[in-house]
Amino acid sequence: MRATSARANGRRQEPVGEEARRSAERPAAxxxxxxxxxxxxxxxxxxxxxxxxxxxxxxxxxxxxxxxxxxxxxxxxxxxxxxxxxxxxxxxxxxxxxxxxxxxxxxxxxxxxxxxxxxxxxxxxxxxxxxxxxxxxxxxxxxxxxxxxxxxxxxxxxxxxxxxxxxxxxxxxxxxxxxxxxxxxxxxxxxxxxxxxxxxxxxxxxxxxxxxxxxxxxxxxxxxxxxxIGTIPLPGSAAGVETSPGRVTYYMTDVRGGMVAVRAGEWPIPLGGDPGDGRHAAVNTVLDGYACTVLAHRGAEGRVMLGVCVAEDERGGVWWTDTGTDCLGDPVLALDGQGRVVVLAVAADGSLTLARQEDGPGLTLSTWNRI
CATH class of the missing domain: 2.120.10.10 (Neuraminidase)
Incomplete structure (x- = not known):
């Protein structure tokens, strides 16, 4: 169930397509x-x-x-x-x-x-x-x-x-x-x-x-x-996802330090992750036969951080990976048409870059590719 990245596997980030044309199309901000x-x-x-x-x-x-x-x-x-x-x-x-x-x-x-x-x-x-x-x-x-x-x-x-x-x-x-x-x-x-x-x-x-x-x-x-809820969220950091039918888990940064998960009727759960000042992203998927939640945010050092835990069992541990990809603003998550986890972020040069889940156990990401 651990999350790994192309960087962790020794790969380099590679742009895809006609780089000169893509550069002209990228937004300034x-x-x-x-x-x-x-x-x-x-x-x-x-x-x-x-x-x-x-x-x-x-x-x-x-x-x-x-x-x-x-x-x-x-x-x-x-x-x-x-x-x-x-x-x-x-x-x-x-x-x-x-x-x-x-x-x-x-x-x-x-x-x-x-x-x-x-x-x-x-x-x-x-x-x-x-x-x-x-x-x-x-x-x-x-x-x-x-x-x-x-x-x-x-x-x-x-x-x-x-x-x-x-x-x-x-x-x-x-x-x-x-x-x-x-x-x-x-x-x-x-x-x-x-x-x-x-x-x-x-x-x-x-x-x-x-x-x-x-x-x-x-x-x-x-x-x-x-x-x-007895957590003081950093403004702009909170995101919610349905982690079981009709039950929502919110992920946010506590102004007193650290990322937490909160659900109705439960105490806040500290998650680690060393978040920056942006919004968290969360998506549900199945990894190794377990219902899991995948988390992403921009870390305190400006890189995309990816976390994985069993759904609604954050106390059992969140496995965090530094993807090594610098980003501007907040990364986002989704499942593609094949049910694979996709991570999207604005790269340091202003381009949009994404990585997809690869086949195999746990959550391993592909090389980051520019759109």
């Missing part, structure tokens, strides 16, 4: 992301938010090292962006848009677009507003988070002024409910939202003295406050 999703046809899709645009790459075919792209999708005025995916594999893009009026005042709203199929055009961007009614307060809204439940309902969460969090939902018919205040005044950053296979949506938000949680008593119900 990734503002949000990247995101790695599995499309409806088994091809992976990569999104990266750059200035005034979203770049998209699509696998030529499932598992192929060749990629099509980047396609340049307009995303004007977006300061932040996030991507969520539902069971139907639609990709929902949510952005925080900032515009300057003629009088110099800023107007901020949430905009939304959707991609229905891999490689197909993106829908037009539509505004879903801002929970602040007065224009002078719209700039107090933070970056959105999103989740899609099993029936296709989209949940959009934004932090607002005075530590509040607001929710807006779109049903399967495309009708948007009004903004709803989650009745909290201590949140300090964008929350982490998770949809489960049982149809529930859960939420965790960092606060000054704890982690705040919400859950649904039944699918589609209003979110209810859960118990606070």
């Amino acid at each position: 990734v503002l949000s992301g990247p995101w790695l999703l599995l499309g409806h046809d088994g091809r992976l899709i990569v999104y990266a938010h750059v200035d005034q645009a979203m770049l998209r790459w699509t696998e030529s075919r499932s598992g192929d090292p060749r990629w099509v792209g980047p396609d340049v999708l307009p995303a004007k005025g977006l300061s932040h962006l996030t991507v969520a995916q539902g069971r139907n594999r639609y990709a929902h893009l949510l952005g925080r848009r900032v515009r300057t009026a003629k009088d110099g005042a800023l107007t901020v709203d949430v905009v939304y677009a959707i991609q229905y199929q891999a490689g197909r055009p993106l829908s037009e961007w539509r505004s879903i507003g801002n929970p602040h009614a007065r224009r002078e307060r719209t700039a107090l809204m933070g970056a959105p988070a999103a989740a899609v439940n099993t029936d296709g309902t989209l949940y959009v969460f934004v932090p607002t002024a005075e530590g509040r969090i607001s929710l807006r939902r779109e049903d399967t018919q495309g009708r948007w409910e009004p903004w709803h205040d989650l009745q909290v005044s201590a949140a300090v950053d964008t929350p982490a939202a998770v949809s489960t296979s049982t149809g529930h949506v859960e939420l965790l938000a960092p606060a000054r003295a704890a982690a705040l949680t919400w859950h649904q008593p039944e699918p589609g119900a209003a979110l209810r406050r859960g118990p606070d």
